[in-house]
Amino acid sequence: MLSIRNLHASVEDKAILKGLDLEVKAGEVHAIMGPNGSGKSTLGNVLAGRESYEVTEGEVLLDGKDLLDLAPEDRAREGVFLAFQYPVEIPGVSNINFLKTALNEIREYKGLPPMEARDFLNRVKEKQKLVEFDAKLANRSLNEGFSGGEKKRNEIFQLAMLDPKLAILDETDSGLDIDALRIVARGVNQLRSKDNAFIVITHYQRLLEYIVPDFVHVLYNGRIVRSGTKELALELEEKGYDWIKETVDAEGA
Ligand code: ADP
Ligand code: MG
Ligand code: MG
Numbered sequence: 001m002l003s004i005r006n007l008h009a010s011v012e013d014k015a016i017l018k019g020l021d022l023e024v025k026a027g028e029v030h031a032i033m034g035p036n037g038s039g040k041s042t043l044g045n046v047l048a049g050r051e052s053y054e055v056t057e058g059e060v061l062l063d064g065k066d067l068l069d070l071a072p073e074d075r076a077r078e079g080v081f082l083a084f085q086y087p088v089e090i091p092g093v094s095n096i097n098f099l100k101t102a103l104n105e106i107r108e109y110k111g112l113p114p115m116e117a118r119d120f121l122n123r124v125k126e127k128q129k130l131v132e133f134d135a136k137l138a139n140r141s142l143n144e145g146f147s148g149g150e151k152k153r154n155e156i157f158q159l160a161m162l163d164p165k166l167a168i169l170d171e172t173d174s175g176l177d178i179d180a181l182r183i184v185a186r187g188v189n190q191l192r193s194k195d196n197a198f199i200v201i202t203h204y205q206r207l208l209e210y211i212v213p214d215f216v217h218v219l220y221n222g223r224i225v226r227s228g229t230k231e232l233a234l235e236l237e238e239k240g241y242d243w244i245k246e247t248v249d250a251e252g253a
Contacts, residue, residue: 036203079106124161131187216232
């Protein structure tokens, strides 16, 4: 589904990603871990097509299509969901209206007519139930005055509604509380299927106690330096990131 080859990217002329390779197949959940500053969020931002991130080399294919050629909106229409794109506050636009617009844009892109109002409302109900999302939040303005936990819930609800092919969740290092971790994990576990894939970016192993990934990758100094299964996350937890830095730096020397 997603194929990243030899990806190099810079921010303000500083090379951050330095030859990153990653293959993600449908049905898989990949965790990306790594020390602070290794380029995890940069990877998410590059995939999202954020302006200040310049790709200098390499390719990113989504089902064979060059993702880097597409505008950020078109990446979303192709079925890429970046969780951190949405926690913006938009006063005056209800969650529901935002999602109706987003869904219909995706449908239009696929050559489908807008969703019937009744089908849309049924979908809202079904997904609210699936991710245990409070109906009151759905009708409020997008993220306005939401608590951290409510934003997370909303993010998972949006994910459920939009049903993307590939979801990338950057769970910022700055400390999600345990409730937020559970919300994210429960959402991902409900929504994972043979037709979609998840990339879960996290500094900490604890999220992976709730989401069991098929693969764990360690990003260090702009490249994936180790890949394994969930045991790799446990090993990291035990030995710490210094162990990775030392072994990788020694290999490079
Ligand atoms: P991680 O998410 O793994 O902690 P980041 O991708 O956030 O790492 O950052 C990797 C490096 O890129 C860091 O040295 C950081 O300072 C730099 N960086 C990331 N985004 C920007 C930006 N917008 N402007 C300048 N430097 C940035
Ligand atoms: Mg960081
Ligand atoms: Mg980060």
